[in-house]
Amino acid sequence: MAKISKANITISDIAESAGVSKATVSRVLNSPELVDEKTREKIEKVIKENHYSPSATARNLSKQISSTIGVIVPEISNTFFGELFEGIEEITNKNNLSLLYCSNDDNKEKDFKALDMMRTQRVRGLIYIPAVNYKELGLLKQVQQRLDGLAGPVICVDRSIGLRCDEIYFNDRKAMYEAVKALAVDGHKRIAIINGSKQNVLAEERHNGYIDGLKESGIEVDESIIFRGDYKYSSAYSMTKQMIKLENQPTAVITCNNSISKGFLKAIYETGKSIPDAYMHIGLDKIEMLNLLGIPYNHIERDSYELGKRAVEILINRIAFPETKLQQVVLQAELELQTCRLVKM
Amino acid sequence: MAKISKANITISDIAESAGVSKATVSRVLNSPELVDEKTREKIEKVIKENHYSPSATARNLSKQISSTIGVIVPEISNTFFGELFEGIEEITNKNNLSLLYCSNDDNKEKDFKALDMMRTQRVRGLIYIPAVNYKELGLLKQVQQRLDGLAGPVICVDRSIGLRCDEIYFNDRKAMYEAVKALAVDGHKRIAIINGSKQNVLAEERHNGYIDGLKESGIEVDESIIFRGDYKYSSAYSMTKQMIKLENQPTAVITCNNSISKGFLKAIYETGKSIPDAYMHIGLDKIEMLNLLGIPYNHIERDSYELGKRAVEILINRIAFPETKLQQVVLQAELELQTCRLVKM
DNA sequence: CTGAAAGCGCTTACAG
């Protein structure tokens, strides 16, 4: 039982060195209780001495199953997804699953490429945030086909686009509805919204919630203060600049994601205006920096860390029980109206 | 050549359906130029019709080499690492490499577990940010042994702790030196520093740069305004509160990472003070929110996106040319003294 | 409790 002098030690080397068969070594690795204590100890010693660690590749091939979970996310540098991803990692790590990462940059081509990779890698399950609203584009079938071709189940996160798989997302429509109502109760009659494009499912959800809220509050819809661009900082920035020039000004503004909120604030700030003096404001998602600095910031809070954790749990459950009915989990976003005073700049 | 009706289509199914051998199918997958055009077209048709995609697991085992790169990062929700990770993903994606992700939470145990996983997964190469300063802990050999046991080369990123592998990091010492000098030139003689712990390599680097700067400027070192906690928000917050109570106040403060800067600003803000009226301030790393809002913020800028891209490039190069000499790449951090005016809160 | 053998889905050196 001298040290094995080889670069890549395999199960055969261990078996030989311990004077047993590969099968027995494999058993101490997988079901040690089946192996006689003395043989087991001997084998374990050889394994330890040689720092042997079995190849996941070989095991996966043999078992016809992999131990890695795939995750496809738009972009990790947006805090919402960063925290989502951390939640995911916490649970996969606890369950000794590896994590294969791919970003799709909200881009259809990259998304397809990512899906193909997950396929080829035979991931055990996939956590999937679709890049775009494929339903709108008439590409839903193509995507569904790709999901069906995967080796494991899929959970679709954050964006519900009608895919046949488990889903988990926030109730953005309701949250928006409540935001509008809160503003209306506060006396606001002209409530602007800066939102993403009509192709985006979430933007539509949020738009509908906004309309719900107006109707419920008896406020007429005014297209001139409904702004739709994309979910990027720069688009929100220029729409805000436009808004500021409007004859008939809104008194309150709702911004539909983090980047939009930032673009909005930047434009306001640059113009020498301040919140809430110029407009009452409610943003979607917290902005960490404001929170850390203790600056009150009205927003809809969505716990994306929790979202990530729950998503993995559902996926693991689905892997264990493939036949149970598909589920849609809806998480509640919470309206956080702090002091109704934003940073005074 | 009817559609194959099976759940998991393999190369044998394709071969059979196309009336050729597995070897030939494999060739059209790997080196199509070796295959006769007509046979190739026939095979390609069958592949497409059946949406066949070869198993990376089987291929990896057969080729004795994997197509995934591992990455071990402290935490993705810190913007510095989030952007680093995006840089990494961009390059791996371009090179059709998959990315196996693990976080270590700046925690030794998780770090070891992550390394073991990378071993077992036989990653082609590893991008590694060590959780802690193992040299200090006398565990360098253990870590080195783990790195040596990996299937591929390693690039150590952001923290140089004396590991035998390629390295890339920022010249923090020089950046700190320059920050101190800039403040001294501006007339400051009492320059405080809020820094991470002595166990942390980077904290030591930064500390040394600070001392260099003082010496060069003929300023005596004053221990009472050198604060060392950890790199967390809360620690910086309480140290700042302490600092504010000091008899002999500093006139300028340097904070040694993002979280520390935030804790510092929060404490300053809460006390009703403002920057730069109370203290001139230089932080390490940008703070996105301040930047977006157009609020001037003196800081040392480190492009972590670039760091990530370069790291992968070096790793890919090392994989291609294993025998070339190990390299240490030092990136320059840049002092950005905007208007020397920070947010007025 | 243990071993020999077949098999997982590929690749590739070899022969033709």
Next chain:
DNA sequence: CTGAAAGCGCTTACAG
């Protein structure tokens, strides 16, 4: 240009 065969490093049903 193509195929048969061996091999990659495991697991597991089967026999003993």
